[in-house]
Amino acid sequence: MDEHTASVERMSRLWAPWRIEYIRHAREMECVLCTAPARDDDESALVLHRGRWNFVMMNAFPYSPGHLMVAPYQHTADLNSITTEEGVEHQDMVKLGVALLTHIGKPDGFNIGLNLGRVAGAGFDQHLHTHIVPRWLGDTNFMPVLSNTRVMSESLPSMYRRLRDALEHLSDASAGT
Numbered sequence: 001m002d003e004h005t006a007s008v009e010r011m012s013r014l015w016a017p018w019r020i021e022y023i024r025h026a027r028e029m030e031c032v033l034c035t036a037p038a039r040d041d042d043e044s045a046l047v048l049h050r051g052r053w054n055f056v057m058m059n060a061f062p063y064s065p066g067h068l069m070v071a072p073y074q075h076t077a078d079l080n081s082i083t084t085e086e087g088v089e090h091q092d093m094v095k096l097g098v099a100l101l102t103h104i105g106k107p108d109g110f111n112i113g114l115n116l117g118r119v120a121g122a123g124f125d126q127h128l129h130t131h132i133v134p135r136w137l138g139d140t141n142f143m144p145v146l147s148n149t150r151v152m153s154e155s156l157p158s159m160y161r162r163l164r165d166a167l168e169h170l171s172d173a174s175a176g177t
Contacts, residue, residue, distance in 0.1 A: 032060070033071045033127040046156065048163055049096065053086040056093050058160055063133050065154045066105055066163065068097040071129035079116065079128060090130065096170075097132040103166045107134035 036045040037055050046058040048068070059067040070093040072082055082090070094112060101107060111133040115122035 031075060031124060031127050033057075033069070033124055033129055034075050037073060043157075043160060043164075046160060048100075048160070049093065049167060051089050051093060053082075054090045054093050056097055058156060058163070059131070060156065062156075063111075063131075064135065064139060066101050066107075066134045066159055068101065068132040068163075069129045070094050070097060070132065071127060075127050077116070077126045077128060079114070082128070094130055094132060096167075099170060100163050100166045101132065101134045103170065104162050105134055105136075108137045109135045111135060 036047055036057055037050065039045040039047075042048070042050075046060060047055055048058065049056040053074070054070055054072050056068055056070050059069050070090055072086055072090060074082065074086070076082065098110060098112070101110070112130065114128065114130050115125075116128075118125040
């Protein structure tokens, strides 16, 4: 047995079996940003909030707990194809997502952005969407670097319920002013 084979055999393995579904079907999947809001069950579709032109949903394969996406209902990859009204609502929903995540998780910061095109990192490159990724000091530990694995401290259903409850709380607070 050579040195490389011996070191591989001694290597510990971390399992993330949920990730294989994304890996196997990412290229053949229908556009989740079209199918999720078309479903009747927002919780199972991870849709948190609906507007006239856009919606907020949780990322089923999050970079960190609470990772949200804001997307237009319109299936488009062209940023110039959305109207001013659609763009304003989109930005307002990004602000809402930040408020929700701040309310429930008190992150130290956020990564917010669009990846336009596959070469720019877009997993769904045919449908615009803005990522809202909450960040905490020290959340970039050795796991992603050494094992290409992220440690999620909360399940998607649990996080969904907390975000939905925070949305209701923030809506009630806004209505009371």
